[in-house]
Amino acid sequence: MAPSPASDVGPAPDVAPATAGSAARATAAAPSRVTLRSDIRASWLDGLVALVVTAVVFVILFVRIKSEASSTLTVMPFMADTSAFWMYYLSQAFGWSALLWAWGTVIIGLLISGPRPARLPLSGPRLERLHRTTSLNTIALIVAHALLFAAELIYQDTDAWPSRVGTAVLETFIPGGYNSGTGVWAMPIGQAALYLAIPLGLLFYVRHRIGPKTWRVLHRFVLVVYVLSVWHTLLYGTNVWYDGAFRNTVWLLQLPIAALFLLRLLRPARRSERLASPGAHRGSKAGWGLRLTGRVAAVAIIGVLVAVIASGRDGGRTVPPEDTSSTHVHDD
Secondary structure, three states, rough: OOOOHHHHOOOOOOOOOOOOOOOHHHHHHHHOOHHHHHHHHOHHHHHHHHHHHHHHHHHHHHHHHHOOOOOOHHOOHHHHOOOHHHHHHHHHHHHHHHHHHHHHHHHHHHHOOOOOOOOOOOOHHHHHHHHHHHHHHHHHHHHHHHHHHHHHHHHOOOOOOHHHHHHHHHHHHHOOHHHHHHHHHHHHHHHHHHHHHHHHHHHHHHHOOOOOOOHHHHHHHHHHHHHHHHHHHHOOOOOOEOOOHHHHHHHHHHHHHHHHHHHHHHHHOOOHOOOOOOOOOOOEEEEEEEEHHHHHHHHHHHHHHHHHHHOOOOOEOOOOOOOOOOOOOOOO
């Protein structure tokens, strides 16, 4: 969740300044090197907006629980006690804002690395900085989501403190540690997203050490992180546990990403990534075939998304009963 390859392109340095004064002016005009510290300082406004959005989501979740309109109560009726489980709902709120910020980060990244629209509200450098700050805040939101989930487990546990903390760490952060219901699969998927997001987001700041080419290859796995995040949400987000408007909205939000991804493949910013005819392709036939397969897969993904959104069904659970006071086994 770091900037696109376009951020590696900078202005060409002066070949031979005529005077010391011109050299000083050239140095002053050159952009300062982007660092993690400078981006953290620049991310405060974006982070504040993220916290406000998280608060709004928390209020919405809280109100829906109080009015018994949330499908969470179908899955876990005992959670109607908001005074006891407020930390769980706060963890959910951070999870939703993290997913929203990840969505925005991917959208911006695809805009930067692909053909940009003629008119954008932000210039290229500002768009790249926003991409970096949303990336950092996405990581922070994911970590907050996980920590609050662990804190909820500790709060609800009745064992001694060392055992509480050990169980919470095991179930929240260790793949395979959570062995209940859908969490058997959903938790490792979410943990994989967390453990990939942190290094992939921070590798940008050491790209000059590992090499821009290596960084670009690794950076492409950011899309994998996003897919894992959406998968984790659809599997374990009790707000979207059943087919319906909320679950359909999650699928609907994936259409812009799929469309921009296809456009990025069809019209890449880098000349070397363009798909020429097999005879004109400079690389191996396997490489050409791989690029073609990627474009066909992107078209297929858009087709699947349209089918899911139009039908309102994704092969998951059906609409819950009207009586949300009934018990429901927390399982597949």
